[in-house]
Amino acid sequence: MRAAADTVSLPVYRGATPDPKAATRDAVAVLRRGLVPIVEIFYSLQGEGSRAGQATVFVRVAGCTLACSFCDTDFRVRREMAVDEIAGEVLDYGCPWVCLTGGEPTMYDLQALCDRLHGHGLRLQVETNGQHPRPDWDLDHITVSPKESEGGRLHPWYLDHATEFKYVVDSDQDVRRAMANPTAGRPGGPLLYLQPNALNPDAARLCVEAIKADPGRFRLSLQTHKILNIP
Numbered sequence: 728m729r730a731a732a733d734t735v736s737l738p739v740y741r742g743a744t745p746d747p748k749a750a751t752r753d754a755v756a757v758l759r760r761g762l763v764p765i766v767e768i769f770y771s772l773q774g775e776g777s778r779a780g781q782a783t784v785f786v787r788v789a790g791c792t793l794a795c796s797f798c799d800t801d802f803r804v805r806r807e808m809a810v811d812e813i814a815g816e817v818l819d820y821g822c823p824w825v826c827l828t829g830g831e832p833t834m835y836d837l838q839a840l841c842d843r844l845h846g847h848g849l850r851l852q853v854e855t856n857g858q859h860p861r862p863d864w865d866l867d868h869i870t871v872s873p874k875e876s877e878g879g880r881l882h883p884w885y886l887d888h889a890t891e892f893k894y895v896v897d898s899d900q901d902v903r904r905a906m907a908n909p910t911a912g913r914p915g916g917p918l919l920y921l922q923p924n925a926l927n928p929d930a931a932r933l934c935v936e937a938i939k940a941d942p943g944r945f946r947l948s949l950q951t952h953k954i955l956n957i958p
């Protein structure tokens with residue numbers, strides 16, 4: 728039986744995937760057939776965090792370990808692709824940066840895909856909720872958005888390997904979660920970002936107040952792709 732302290736009361740799901748559990752089951756079934764479950768591959772600018780503004784090819788993998796109430800991504804499977812097929816499509820864009828995003832890319836073993844992309848000289852970013860460490864992927868940029876308030880658990884491997892942490896802020900509780908990150912203030916440690924939940928008009932104020940109250944600890948991350956109305 729789980730201890731009471733382990734029980735997480737999850738917020739009501741308002742996310743973009745109609746049935747997130749079914750979407751994840753479908754995605755895992757694709758992987759078991761030897762293919763990668765993909766939502767989309769597209770070329771745009773990275774919109775968030777310290778790489779904001781850099782041209783990037785996004786490989787959005789289907790399925791997720793969580794079903795966050797505020798999730799703005801529809802992570803149902805749209806394409807079933809072989810590693811070679813994904814690499815070929817990514818290379819066609821001629822962009823040096825690739826971002827593996829989701830859904831939750833680290834829930835699968837994508838080392839073969841990472842090796843193939845690195846072998847072509849590309850640089851790899853991953854966007855993850857931080858539940859599954861992936862030391863074998865040789866990543867160039869690791870963006871972790873911990874989701875404890877949605878039932879997620881941050882794996883400690885990320886405390887030493889994340890490039891940046893990005894906390895989606897909906898309430899004071901989220902600011903406190905960010906403040907509790909043990910890397911906060913560590914010299915040479917990862918960057919810490921507060922990012923307002925776009926669905927909550929009060930969230931930007933919470934972020935700005937927290938950053939001003941503790942200067943030097945946090946930075947603001949905005950979803951600039953949404954402001955620019957690009958993918």
Ligand code: SF4
Nearest residue numbers: 791793794795798830
């Ligand atoms: S971890 Fe990310 S992709 Fe998964 S449900 Fe939460 S917000 Fe959506």
